[in-house]
Amino acid sequence: MNNLEALKYPIGRCQYPEVYTPELIRSxxxxxxxxxxxxxxxxQSLDQSTLNxxxxxxxxxxxxxxxxxxxxxxxxxxxxxxxxxxxxPIIKPYDEAEWAIQADFDLPFNNAITLLxxxxxxxxxxxxxxxxxxxxxxxxxPQYDREFTLNDLLxxxxxxxxxxxxxxxxxxxxxxxx
Numbered sequence: 001m002n003n004l005e006a007l008k009y010p011i012g013r014c015q016y017p018e019v020y021t022p023e024l025i026r027s028x029x030x031x032x033x034x035x036x037x038x039x040x041x042x043x044q045s046l047d048q049s050t051l052n053x054x055x056x057x058x059x060x061x062x063x064x065x066x067x068x069x070x071x072x073x074x075x076x077x078x079x080x081x082x083x084x085x086x087x088x089p090i091i092k093p094y095d096e097a098e099w100a101i102q103a104d105f106d107l108p109f110n111n112a113i114t115l116l117x118x119x120x121x122x123x124x125x126x127x128x129x130x131x132x133x134x135x136x137x138x139x140x141x142p143q144y145d146r147e148f149t150l151n152d153l154l155x156x157x158x159x160x161x162x163x164x165x166x167x168x169x170x171x172x173x174x175x176x177x178x
Contacts, residue, residue: 009163011163014163032123032127032161035069035161039168051063056171059167063109065164066109067111068096069112070115074115077126078091080127084126084137084150135154
């Protein structure tokens with residue numbers, strides 16, 4: 001992996017397993033459940049100067065990363081509910097880069113953290129109530145021209161939180177070593 005790839009994907013790219021075991025699903029649910037708290041702990045003492053720095057050259061600021069997580073995980077909740085209430089729905093992709101430059105991304109990060117706590121409470125209420133057979137329900141993602149199961153959705157968003165948390169923590173580690 002080259003240096004830019006390592007900075008873009010500090011924990012590697014999302015890998016969807018061939019088989020989703022109950023243990024794997026539980027680990028995804030734990031990662032999703034604990035993400036807001038882990039993110040809050042990582043950023044709560046950062047000053048505005050640090051929050052305005054990009055985690056890598058050409059990347060988002062730390063504040064944008066935090067707000068992106070809230071936007072993305074709101075989309076997870078919507079995709080989860082659509083998949084449970086419709087037969088193979090076509091979900092709406094969104095332009096993450098364009099969302100990241102909207103005015104709400106200049107708000108203090110605690111707005112996004114609070115939103116994440118609320119969204120994740122709703123996600124977890126739904127996930128805890130799921131029956132195993134519901135995890136194979138599918139949605140279609142037109143951007144990737146493929147179907148995803150709810151198992152895949154859990155895998156993706158467990159990875160997504162860890163991925164962006166690693167952007168922040170690896171940046172802070174590099175700053176402390178400089």
